[in-house]
Amino acid sequence: MTRLFGTDGVRGLxxxxxxxxxxxxxxxxxxxxLTEHADVSKRRPTAIIGRDPRVSGEMLAAxxxxxxxxxxxxxxxxxxxxTPGLAFLTDDYDADIGVMISASHNPMPDNGIKFFSAGGRKLPDAVEDQIEAAMKDLDETGPTGTAIGRVIEEATDAQARYLAHLRExxxxxxxxxxxxxxxANGAASEVAPKAYAAAGAEVIAIYNKPNAFNINDGSGSTHMEQIQRAVVEYGADLGLAHDGDADRCLAVDSRGNVVDGDQIMAILATAMKETSSLYDNTLVATVMSNLGLKLAMRREGIEVRETQVGDRYVLEELGRGGYSLGGEQSGHIVVPSHATTGDGxxxxxxxxxxxxxxxxxxxDLALVMTVLPQVLINVPVSNKALILDDATVRTALEEAETELGxxxxxxxxxSGTExxxxxxxxxxxxEIARKVAGRLAAVVSAV
Incomplete structure (x- = not known):
């Protein structure tokens, strides 16, 4: 049976x-x-629910x-x-549960539900499995009278609290x-321009007029050509592109060149090392980060610890080692001293x-890292679980690694979903990257 929870909550059309x-x-x-161990003798369990602007969010939040x-x-x-604002508010309001209704960078017809535990932390797989199991045996009745939960519509100070946190x-x-x-006509449409302006920057906001239907539509961190053009047209020092729920940030320099999550991590890691705030001189990244990041960090005396793909695995490694910076090439950057999840x-x-x-x-800052050419080929297969155990694939992989050195x-x-x-x-x-990738893809396809 297919698991309800995916790599980042429950998501679908x-x-x-x-x-x-x-x-x-x-x-x-x-x-x-999530409230099984809450001490109800002291107070009732509480939950915080936020959403991005897509039309279905109103229905699902209700x-x-x-x-x-x-x-x-x-x-x-x-x-x-x-999303990072919701995670912060879960802790700031001392809530037991946080819920974000968002499909992140996905198009408007999709939506998703992400849960946070007390303190604003994403749930481990085991707890998600408990929730899924509880759905099967759920008692349709519940508390009555004064024991029924209250729903308070639209907290008036939520955005102000989050903005104050960012300024601090x-x-x-x-x-x-x-x-x-x-x-991206998304959740950052008000918050991001206000936060940057409050810090003193001159801000030009684009795609900041959500209408419930236009989130991520030809804009945001998955459509960088828009901000590349805008930065040059406005003569700006840089551009910043968020996704629909603003847990990502990609950048563009003054000439319109993209500065991706790996480069942003390289810039921030070297800055934190200078101030002795990069714990154990270690950066956490995923296996999809460019080799250029690892080479640059080695030159700077910074170790890179790799995880599997997904910001939840970056978060787990950050917590396990007490590290102070991690992220993904896609622009999820996590700074645990200020956030419990990626905050664009x-x-x-x-x-x-x-x-x-x-x-x-x-x-100039981005010169700390040289991005090596990267070729990615998605190969349709009949059973992805068999690929790495195939002797022909293993032999081809060894030959490729020897050739590249x-x-x-x-x-x-x-793939986690296909x-x-x-x-x-x-x-x-x-050219070598393309040749090797094509050869390996052909071997994988033949399995």
């Missing part, structure tokens, strides 16, 4: 796979599991609130807020920096702070 009745039941089950209230949980709805996290004066921010607005503030502190352009890298991994196997090759010479 809204009102098809992800329906209001499912959200209602999921909310009741989550309330049961259903989720109803499900939780039916199990005696008081619910505070905070309206449209970035990055206090550097950004006066003199002109930034274009692409809000915080990343943008820290990147501009580094520019202000050094007097350097983003293009220390100047390149090969990564073979299954019957697809990903072949990724990096090399200093792009």
């Amino acid at each position: 809204a009102n098809d796979r992800l329906t209001a009745p499912l959200a209602l039941k999921l909310g009741a089950a989550a309330a049961t599991v 259903a989720m609130a109803a499900g939780m209230a039916s199990k005696g949980v008081d619910v505070l709805r905070v309206g449209v807020i970035p 996290a990055v206090t550097t004066d950004l006066s003199g920096i002109k930034v274009v921010v692409d809000c 607005t915080l990343s943008g503030l820290m990147l501009m702070a580094r520019m202000a502190q050094t007097g350097s352009s983003l293009a 220390d100047s390149g890298r090969v990564l073979l991994r299954p 019957e697809v196997f990903r072949v990724m090759v990096e090399a200093a010479d792009p």
Whole structure:
């Protein structure tokens, strides 16, 4: 049976796979599991629910609130807020549960439900499995009378609390920096421009007028051509692009060149090392990060610890080792001293702070790392579980690694959601990368 929870919560086509009745039941089950050890003699369990602006979020947030209230949980709805803002508010309001209704960078017809435990931390797989199991045996009845949970619509101070937190996290004066921010018509549409302006930057906001239907539509961190063009047109020092729920940030320098998550991590890691705030001089990244990041960090005396793909695995490693910086090439950057999950607005503030502190352009800062050419081929397969055990594939992989030596890298991994196997090759010479990747893809396809 297919697991309900994916790599980042429950996600699917809204009102098809992800329906209001499912959200209602999921909310009741989550309330049961996540408040199991709450001391109700001191106070009633509480939950915070936020969403991005997509139209189905209104429906799903209402259903989720109803499900939780039916199990005696008081619910505070905070309206449209970035995912990292919801995680922060879960802790700031001292709530037992946080719920974010968002499909992140996915198109408008999709939506998703992400849960956070007390303190604003993502749930481990085992707890998600408990919630899924609880849905099967859920008692449709619940507390009655005064024991029913209350639903408080739209907290009035939620956004202000999150903005104050961001300002406390990055206090550097950004006066003199002109930034274009692409809000993807998403959850950052109000917050990100306000946060950057409050820090002193001159802000030009684009795609910051959500209408419930235009989130991620030709904009944001998955459509970088928009902000590349805007930065050059406005003569800005840099551009920052967020996704629909603003847990990602990608950048563009003044010439319109993309600065991806690996490069942002390299910039921030070297800055934190200088101030002795990079714990154990270690950066956490995933296996999909460019080899150029590891080579640059080695030169700077910084160790890179690798995890499997997914910000949840980066978070787990950060917590396990007590490390202070991690992230993904896609722009999820995590700074545990200020956030419990990736925070795109915080990343943008820290990147501009580094520019202000050094007097350097983003293009100059990005020179800390040379991005090696990377070729990624998605190969449709009949059974992805068999690929790495195939002798022909193993032999081809060994030959490719020998051919590339220390100047390149090969990564073979299954997709988390499709019957697809990903072949990724990096090399200093792009032609060699293409040749090796094509050869490996052909071997994988033949299995």
